Amino acid sequence: MSAILSITDVSKTFHNETSSTHVLSRLNLTVNEGDFVTVIGPSGCGKSTLLKLIAGLDTDYTGAVNIEGKKVERPSQDKGFIFQEHRLFPWLNVEGNIAADLPLRKPEVRKRVDELIRLVKLEGFEKAYPRQLSGGMSQRVAIARALLRNPKVLLLDEPFGALDAFTRAHLQDALLDIWQTNRTTMVLVTHDIDEAVFLSNRVIVMDARPGRIKAVIPVDLPYPRRRTGTAFQDIRTHLLRSLEHHESEEPSYTI
Amino acid sequence: MTTTTIAAHSEQAVRPQVHKRKRPRSWRPLRRGIIIPALIIALWQTLSSTGSISETLYSSPWNIFNEYIDLTRTGELPHHLRISVVRAAFGFLLGGSLGLLTGLFVGMSKRFEEHVNPTVQMLRTVPLLAITPLFIMWFGFGELSKVLLISLGAFFPLYVNTFLGVRNVDRKLFEVARVLEFSQLRQLARLVLPASLPNVLLGIRLSLSTSWLCLVVAELLGAESGVGYMIQDARSFVQTDVVFVGITIFAIVGKLSDSIVRVLEQRLLRWQDSFKG
Structure with missing residues (x-):
């Protein structure tokens, strides 16, 4: 498999009047086509910042972020982005939100939108407005909106963080389904260890102050994975240990 | 057994309630809104x-009603009303659309x-009445000065509210627009536009009422036709009856145009998910 995303020597510093914070320090990472990579780490480790750099939403950094060998300079449709909140347009209904700026009148757009509505299992809700949807449904609409643009990489920034445990598990299944059907490369940022092990074939463990990659843990379990399986628990423990290693250096009262 | 009874029971309990509530609901605001004017009219007529x-000085609802019929029959009222509405409409369209466009530009660009x-903002604070003599000197007593005066009044409410509306658009949605690669035109x-629509519509309502207000100022200060001239x-x-006819026709047409925008x-x-009272 060929590398679709490569991050070379990326560093980033946030400046304000009085101080500057080193957010990312000399990051190196390669993601292959069709990979499902999760990035996990304590809050403040710069994992969301990293995702913004890949998306081109933030270009103030040193080093290089390349997608298919080309430098990322601005946001584009081949880098789909799912935010923590669904960020749907409240004045558009479900199909309108998925199409966004594309005309639903066009048969090819119509056809793709209908396919995606089936893929994210929202049949019957085509005409519903965001205010009538639950959090999980809204996030599925957001995923469909990104997928309509046939992204080379789908970047997800803690997409299920605000959802309850049941909805989250359901959406994780849905996302795996989509990944297996479409083979879209996924990079998902999370703070949920189970989510990381359940979804990805590679977990990037990050450390804070300054943000850097501490460990890369491959997950070679076959899909669908059982959260209760021994192999699953072994990897989970392994992952937890690599995270704890950092936390032991911190005073016990920080969360 | 128990569950079916409960289910059937709740079905029945819910359904008629929905029907009962829905029908009168559309008329209820109208019924409630009419109480105060009806009381005032009744009291006035009795007095x-x-x-x-x-x-002679205070007229009466009945006299005013008869005057309405007379003035309509002679064609005087429709004639003046038509002229007034055309003036207000032109003024509103000119000033309102300029206000909307300027508000959009100013909202979109900090520079x-x-x-x-x-x-x-400086011009906005100048009372319109103070500018009226200038307009008459520059543009005469003709239609131009009236339409321009009305459009000046209609400009500000739409400008201020459109500007505010654009600045209230969720910044996070602009990020989405960037990710989805909206063109400048599409972004607008x-x-x-849809995100600032609540404010724009409010601006339209305020502009409409200001147009109406400025129309009266323009017509009272010098005109040979129009409802203001009639007054x-x-x-x-x-002729107190006729004065009241003029006043009430302003109120009626004003309320009518406001209602259209509210619909x-x-x-x-x-799509809005806000408190409905």
């Missing part, structure tokens, strides 16, 4: 019928705001 107030906004049409003319002959609001802002 003038019993001779407690002078009919444009810094250049334009201070001047507009698909994001900025002015009737005043010099102490528009209800249609276009159905």
Whole structure:
């Protein structure tokens, strides 16, 4: 498999009047086509910042972020982005939100939108407005909106963080389904260890102050994975240990 | 057994309630809104019928009603009303659309705001009545000065509210527009305009009422036709009935135009998830 995303020597510093914070320090990472990579780490480790750099939403950094060998300079449709909140347009209904700026009148757009509505299992809700949807449904609409643009990489920034445990598990299944059907490369940022092990074939463990990659843990379990399986628990423990290693250096009262 | 009874029971309990609530609901605001005007009219009629107030000075609802019929029959009222409505409409369209466009530009660009906004805000505080003599000197007593005066009044409410509306658009949605690669035009049409629509519609309502207000100022100060002229003319002959006809027709047409925008609001802002009282 060929590398679709490569991050070379990326560093980033946030400046304000009085101080500057080193957010990312000399990051190196390669993601292959069709990979499902999760990035996990304590809050403040710069994992969301990293995702913004890949998306081109933030270009103030040193080093290089390349997608298919080309430098990322601005946001584009081949880098789909799912935010923590669904960020749907409240004045558009479900199909309108998925199409966004594309005309639903066009048969090819119509056809793709209908396919995606089936893929994210929202049949019957085509005409519903965001205010009538639950959090999980809204996030599925957001995923469909990104997928309509046939992204080379789908970047997800803690997409299920605000959802309850049941909805989250359901959406994780849905996302795996989509990944297996479409083979879209996924990079998902999370703070949920189970989510990381359940979804990805590679977990990037990050450390804070300054943000850097501490460990890369491959997950070679076959899909669908059982959260209760021994192999699953072994990897989970392994992952937890690599995270704890950092936390032991911190005073016990920080969360 | 128990569950089916409960289910059937709750079905029945819910359904008629929905029906009962839905029908009268559309009429209820109208019924409630009419109570106060009806009371005032009744009191007024009683007072003038019993001779407690002078009919020449205060007229009475019945006299005004008859005057309406007379003026309509002679064609005087439709003639003046048509002229007034055309003036207000032209003024509103000219000033309102300029206000909307300027508000959009100023809202979209910080630089444009810094250049334009201070001047507009300064002009906004000048009372319209103070400018009226200038307009008459520059543009005469003709239609031009009236339409321009009305458009000046209609400009500011739409400008201020559109500007505010654009600045209230969720910044996070602009990020989405960037990720989805909206063009500048699409961003305006698909994001900025719909998102600021609640404020724009409010601006339209305020602009409409200001247009109506400025129309009266323009017509009272010098005109040979229009409802304002009709009032002015009737005043010099102490025809109180006609004065009241002019006043009430302003109120009626004003309320009517406001209602049209409110219906528009209800249609276009159905997506809004806000407190409805």
